[in-house]
Amino acid sequence: MTDDTRREARELYEAGDFERSRNASLTGLELDANDLELLRLAGKSGVELDTEDAVGMLQKVVALNPNDAIGWHDLGEALAAEGRVREATDAFRRAVELRPDDAAALIDYGHSAFASGQPAEAIEALEDVLKMDPSDSATLRSLIGMYRRASQTEAALGAAERLLQSDPDDPVAALEKADLALTLGRLDEADGAYERLRTVDDEPEHDVYALHGLIQVAMRREDWDRALALAEEAIKVDTSGRTAALLGFFVTQARGRGDQPGRAEVEEALSDSHTEHLRIHSEEFAGF
Amino acid sequence: MALPSRTADSAQWARCPSCEAFIYFKHLRRNLGVCPECNYHFRLRVRDRLDQLLDPDSFEDLSVDIEPVDALSFVDSKPYPERIAAAQRKSGHKSGALYGRGKIGGNPIVIAAIDFSFIGGSMSGAVGESITRAAELALAERTPLIVVSASGGARMQEGCVALMQLAKTSQAVALLHEAGVLFISLLTDPTYGGVSASYATLGDLLVAEPGTNIGFAGPNVIEQTIRQKLPEGFQTAGFLVEHGMLDLVETRENLRQSIRKIVALHGGEGPAAAPEEFGEVAEGQPLVTDAAALPARDPWDIVQLARHIDRPRTLDYIEESFDDFIEFHGDRLFSEDGAIVTGLGRIGSHTVVVIGHQKGHSTQEMMDRNFGMPNPEGYRKGLRMMRYAARFGFPVVTFVDTPGAYPGLGAEERGQSVAIAESIMEMSRLPVPTVVTVTGEGGSGGALAIGVGNRVLMLENSYYSVISPEGCSTILFKDAAAAPRAAAALRITAPDLLQLGVMDGIVPEPAEGAHTDRSTTAANVRRAVVDSLDELVGLAPEQLVQERYERFRKFGTAGSQAVLSPIGDS
Numbered sequence: 001m002t003d004d005t006r007r008e009a010r011e012l013y014e015a016g017d018f019e020r021s022r023n024a025s026l027t028g029l030e031l032d033a034n035d036l037e038l039l040r041l042a043g044k045s046g047v048e049l050d051t052e053d054a055v056g057m058l059q060k061v062v063a064l065n066p067n068d069a070i071g072w073h074d075l076g077e078a079l080a081a082e083g084r085v086r087e088a089t090d091a092f093r094r095a096v097e098l099r100p101d102d103a104a105a106l107i108d109y110g111h112s113a114f115a116s117g118q119p120a121e122a123i124e125a126l127e128d129v130l131k132m133d134p135s136d137s138a139t140l141r142s143l144i145g146m147y148r149r150a151s152q153t154e155a156a157l158g159a160a161e162r163l164l165q166s167d168p169d170d171p172v173a174a175l176e177k178a179d180l181a182l183t184l185g186r187l188d189e190a191d192g193a194y195e196r197l198r199t200v201d202d203e204p205e206h207d208v209y210a211l212h213g214l215i216q217v218a219m220r221r222e223d224w225d226r227a228l229a230l231a232e233e234a235i236k237v238d239t240s241g242r243t244a245a246l247l248g249f250f251v252t253q254a255r256g257r258g259d260q261p262g263r264a265e266v267e268e269a270l271s272d273s274h275t276e277h278l279r280i281h282s283e284e285f286a287g288f
Numbered sequence: 289m290a291l292p293s294r295t296a297d298s299a300q301w302a303r304c305p306s307c308e309a310f311i312y313f314k315h316l317r318r319n320l321g322v323c324p325e326c327n328y329h330f331r332l333r334v335r336d337r338l339d340q341l342l343d344p345d346s347f348e349d350l351s352v353d354i355e356p357v358d359a360l361s362f363v364d365s366k367p368y369p370e371r372i373a374a375a376q377r378k379s380g381h382k383s384g385a386l387y388g389r390g391k392i393g394g395n396p397i398v399i400a401a402i403d404f405s406f407i408g409g410s411m412s413g414a415v416g417e418s419i420t421r422a423a424e425l426a427l428a429e430r431t432p433l434i435v436v437s438a439s440g441g442a443r444m445q446e447g448c449v450a451l452m453q454l455a456k457t458s459q460a461v462a463l464l465h466e467a468g469v470l471f472i473s474l475l476t477d478p479t480y481g482g483v484s485a486s487y488a489t490l491g492d493l494l495v496a497e498p499g500t501n502i503g504f505a506g507p508n509v510i511e512q513t514i515r516q517k518l519p520e521g522f523q524t525a526g527f528l529v530e531h532g533m534l535d536l537v538e539t540r541e542n543l544r545q546s547i548r549k550i551v552a553l554h555g556g557e558g559p560a561a562a563p564e565e566f567g568e569v570a571e572g573q574p575l576v577t578d579a580a581a582l583p584a585r586d587p588w589d590i591v592q593l594a595r596h597i598d599r600p601r602t603l604d605y606i607e608e609s610f611d612d613f614i615e616f617h618g619d620r621l622f623s624e625d626g627a628i629v630t631g632l633g634r635i636g637s638h639t640v641v642v643i644g645h646q647k648g649h650s651t652q653e654m655m656d657r658n659f660g661m662p663n664p665e666g667y668r669k670g671l672r673m674m675r676y677a678a679r680f681g682f683p684v685v686t687f688v689d690t691p692g693a694y695p696g697l698g699a700e701e702r703g704q705s706v707a708i709a710e711s712i713m714e715m716s717r718l719p720v721p722t723v724v725t726v727t728g729e730g731g732s733g734g735a736l737a738i739g740v741g742n743r744v745l746m747l748e749n750s751y752y753s754v755i756s757p758e759g760c761s762t763i764l765f766k767d768a769a770a771a772p773r774a775a776a777a778l779r780i781t782a783p784d785l786l787q788l789g790v791m792d793g794i795v796p797e798p799a800e801g802a803h804t805d806r807s808t809t810a811a812n813v814r815r816a817v818v819d820s821l822d823e824l825v826g827l828a829p830e831q832l833v834q835e836r837y838e839r840f841r842k843f844g845t846a847g848s849q850a851v852l853s854p855i856g857d858s
Contacts, residue, residue, distance in 0.1 A: 080312035241512030282305040
C-alpha cells in the first residue's frame with residue numbers, strides 16, 4: 001500500500017501535478033506519519049503550491065534523518081521560497097557540508113549567503129561550483145555581481161572574462177568586461193570589449209550604448225579626435241538626442257572652440273547610458 | 289502560476305535590476321514579481337500577467353491565428369522576418385499580443401495583453417489586430433474589456449501600417465465608449481509613444497502599478513529638447529496621477545482585487561462586501577420636509593457648526609455609508625485636485641458615482657485639500673465622472689462642502705469659470721438620477737457646480753449661500769464685523785432654504801451637531817440618499833432630465849418662487 005502510494009505521489013510530482021501528489025502523500029502519511037519519502041514529496045509539493053505546512057514537513061525530514069543532504073537542500077528551498085533567507089542559508093550550508101560536491105546545493109548556498117550578508121562565503125561557494133563547471137554562465141553572471149558588490153573589481157573582471165570565454169556572444173559578458181576594464185584603466189581591453197559588444201548586441205538602437213562606451217575610453221586617453229568622431233557616429237544612431245547634447249564638449253576639446261557642457265556632466269551622461277544598457281539586459285535575465 | 293519551472297542552477301535566483309539583491313525565484317514568484325527588498329515591480333511575461341489577474345484556467349486564447357505581416361519587406365541590419373522569428377522564439381508567441389475571454393472573480397471579461405519581450409512591445413499590425421478584435425468582441429458580447437499595455441511605441445519595421453494601428457484601435461475603443469461597455473486600461477512598465485497616444489489612454493479607467501513609466505516622448509528626448517534636467521520620478525505612475533492622468537495607482541498585490549471590484553460594481557457578480565452587510569447599517573432618521581419641524585438656531589451659529597473642524601467630510605460619509613467604494617483620480621488634463629474626491633461605490637442597493645468636496649480634520653489635511661476649494665481640475669474631474677455615470681447609467685450622488693471655488697491666479701488661467709459652468713450644465717442634463725447633499729458649507733458657484741440634482745438635500749446645520757456672510761457684510765453692510773447680520777439676511781439656513789424650494793429635504797443632525805456623533809449623522813445621510821434614489825431610479829432618463837429642468841426653472845419666476853416673511857415676523 002505505502003509503496004504504491006509512494007510511487008503514485010512521486011510520479012505525480014514528476015509530472016508536475018503537485019496538488020494530487022501532495023494529496024497522495026498526505027493520504028500515505030496517515031498510515032505512516034514518519035515516511036521520509038512521503039514527507040519529502042508532501043513538502044516539495046507544498047513549496048510549489050505555497051502551502052503553509054511545506055517547511056514543517058521538510059523540517060521533519062531532516063529531524064528524522066539529520067544526515068540527509070537532499071533533505072537539507074529541500075528544506076533550504078522551502079525556506080528561501082518563504083523569504084526566510086538566513087534560515088535557508090543554514091539549511092543549504094548543512095546540505096553542502098554533507099555533500100560538498102553537490103553543485104545545486106552550492107549554488108543555492110552561495111546566493112542565499114550573499115543575500116543574508118555573507119559575501120565571502122557566497123563567493124567561495126560559487127567559485128567551487130565553477131571548478132566543477134567552468135562554463136556555468138548563470139553562476140558566472142551572479143559572481144560578477146557579487147565581486148562588484150564586494151568591491152573586488154579585478155576579480156569581477158576575471159569572472160566577466162570567463163563568462164565571455166564560455167559564451168562569446170553574450171552581450172552582458174561583453175558589457176560587464178568593458179565596464180570593469182574601463183574602471184581598472186585597462187583601456188585596450190575596454191576598447192576591445194566595447195567593439196565586441198557592437199557585434200553581439202544586435203537589439204535595435206543598442207549600438208549607441210557601445211559607442212558611448214568607446215567614447216569613454218577615448219576620453220580616458222584624451223584622444224579627442226577619436227572621441228569627437230565616435231560622438232558624431234553615435235549621433236546618427238541616437239534617437240534620444242543624448243549624444244548631441246555632449247557634442248560641444250568634444251568639439252571644444254578637439255578643435256578648441258564651441259560651446260561645451262562640463263567634463264563631469266559628460267561623464268555622468270555616459271555613465272547613465274551604461275547603467276541604462278545594463279539594466280535593459282538585466283531585466284531579460286531576471287526571467288520575468 | 290505558470291512561471292517556468294527552473295532547473296537546479298543559478299537561474300533559481302533572480303537579481304533585482306533596481307537594488308541588485310539576489311532573490312530566490314520561488315519567493316519572487318510568490319511575491320508576484322515584486323522585489324521584497326526595494327518593491328521594484330519586475331516586468332511580467334504576458335502569461336504571468338494573465339495568471340495574476342484572471343481566475344485560474346479561465347483564459348481562452350483567441351489570438352492564435354494572428355501573426356505579424358512584413359508589409360514593407362523591411363530590412364535594417366537584418367530582414368524584419370528574422371526579427372519576428374527571433375521574437376517568436378524568445379516569447380513563445382506568434383505575435384506581440386494575446387487576446388481572449390477570461391474571468392475575474394467569476395465575472396466574464398475580454399482581455400488583451402501586449403508582450404513587452406516581443407520587440408519591445410511595439411505596436412504592429414498584429415498587436416493592433418489583437419487589441420481591435422478584443423474590443424470588437426467585448427462590444428458584441430457587452431462584456432468589460434481589460435487591456436494590459438507595455439510598449440515602447442509603434443514598430444518602425446512596419447512603417448505607416450504600424451502608425452495606422454493608433455487609429456484602428458482608437459476607433460474600436462470609441463465604439464465601446466459609445467455603447468457604454470467598460471474598458472479598463474492597465475498601463476504597465478513601460479508604456480510609451482503610439483500605444484500611450486492611442487487606445488491605452490482612452491480607457492474609461494486608467495490603472496497603473498507603482499513606478500510604471502508612462503509617457504509620449506521618452507525622458508532622454510525631452511531632456512535634450514528642453515535642455516533641462518527632468519525632476520525625480522518624471523513620467524512615473526506617481527507623477528502621472530499627480531498630474532491628473534491616471535485614475536488609480538495600485539500595487540500588484542491589490543491589482544486583481546481592485547479590478548475585480550470595479551467589474552463587480554459594473555454589474556458583474558458579487559460585491560466585495562457580502563449583501564447581508566447592507567442590513568447591518570443603522571436605519572437613520574427620515575428627511576425633514578417641514579421647516580417648522582426644524583429647531584430654531586441662530587444663522588451665525590449654524591455657520592460655525594458648518595465650518596467645525598470635526599464635522600464629517602465626504603470621505604467620512606463614504607467610509608460610514610458606502611460599500612465597495614473605490615476612488616478615481618484626475619481630470620486627464622492638468623492635475624489631480626484633492627479638494628474634490630470622486631469614485632464608484634454602493635449605497636443601499638445602488639451602484640453610484642460619488643463626487644464630493646473634501647476638506648479635512650487637521651490643518652495639514654485642510655492644506656492638502658486646499659480647504660475644500662477646488663481648482664478647475666477638480667471640477668473637470670467631477671465632470672469626467674458625471675459623463676462616466678451617464679455612460680454606464682449610474683446615479684450620481686454628490687456631497688457639497690466648500691467655502692467656494694479657489695480664487696487663484698492659476699485657477700483663472702485654467703478657466704475656473706468655464707469649468708464650473710460646464711459642470712453645472714453637464715449635471716443639469718445627466719440622464720441618470722442625481723442626489724445632492726450639502727453637508728457643510730455651500731459656497732456659491734463652487735458648490736452649485738456639483739449641486740444640480742433631482743433631489744437637493746442639506747444637513748440641518750449646514751448652509752448654502754451666494755456669498756460668504758463675511759463677504760456680504762463687507763460689500764453690502766460696509767462692515768466686516770457684520771457677518772452674523774449678513775448670515776441672517778442672506779437666509780442661508782435649512783428652514784429658509786426649504787421654504788424657498790432650494791432644498792427638497794433636510795437631513796437631521798444630532799442635537800449638538802454632526803461632529804458629535806458621526807455614525808448617527810452618516811446613517812441619516814445614508815437613509816436620505818437611499819430613499820431619494822429609490823424614488824428616482826424608476827424614472828426614465830428623459831423624465832429625470834425634465835424634472836430637474838423644471839426644478840431649477842422655477843427659481844426667481846414670479847408666481848412660482850416662494851417668498852419668505854421678513855426676519856422677525858415669524
